[in-house]
Amino acid sequence: MKTTTLLFLFFTAFTVLAQDKFFTNSGTVNFEASVPLFEEVKAVNRQVAILLEPKSSTFICTVLVKDFRFKLDLMQEHFNENYMESDRYPKAVFKGKIQKFDLKDISEIEKQYEIKGKLYVRGKAKEIVVNALIKKVADGIQIISDFPIVVSDFNIKIPGAIASKIAQTANTELTGIVRSEEMLLTLK
Numbered sequence: 001m002k003t004t005t006l007l008f009l010f011f012t013a014f015t016v017l018a019q020d021k022f023f024t025n026s027g028t029v030n031f032e033a034s035v036p037l038f039e040e041v042k043a044v045n046r047q048v049a050i051l052l053e054p055k056s057s058t059f060i061c062t063v064l065v066k067d068f069r070f071k072l073d074l075m076q077e078h079f080n081e082n083y084m085e086s087d088r089y090p091k092a093v094f095k096g097k098i099q100k101f102d103l104k105d106i107s108e109i110e111k112q113y114e115i116k117g118k119l120y121v122r123g124k125a126k127e128i129v130v131n132a133l134i135k136k137v138a139d140g141i142q143i144i145s146d147f148p149i150v151v152s153d154f155n156i157k158i159p160g161a162i163a164s165k166i167a168q169t170a171n172t173e174l175t176g177i178v179r180s181e182e183m184l185l186t187l188k
Helices: 002-018 073-083 181-187
Strands: 022-032 042-053 058-064 091-098 111-121 124-137 140-150 169-180
Touching (some): 042 169
Antiparallel strands (some): 042 058, 091 111, 111 124, 140 169
């Protein structure tokens, strides 16, 4: 009897501890700064780290700038060397708090949340508020959010000759499924 009770308490404690953080390093960010009638300025990064800590409602997203993939190699080179200076500023990070978040409220029905935090790009920080759609899926918690990035907020210089060919606000969409350690163990 004591052994059964002890095992039950041990597994319950492990489950609670495993639920402290949800994580993925395979989130996706789609980036677009296209304007009508000009070359498409679009990229994708499929190696995005996302961390969700339900107890504190903390949400952190980290993107390695060099991991964005463009259709054209030259566009990717200009993005990294001229605009984002990815050797000097290798990461973009968003750290925020999900407003009115409670893990118990997450279900298969998508719910919209507001996330307030700071976006760090090219060594600059900007307070922003973004909306996120969050729901439970078979293998974790799905998060979808849009991050409009105003180029001038982060001192991204676009030469006058091509300024009309690139949007002044880059639209980025984050998608990812975060999992707890417990979920990762059951999927193996």
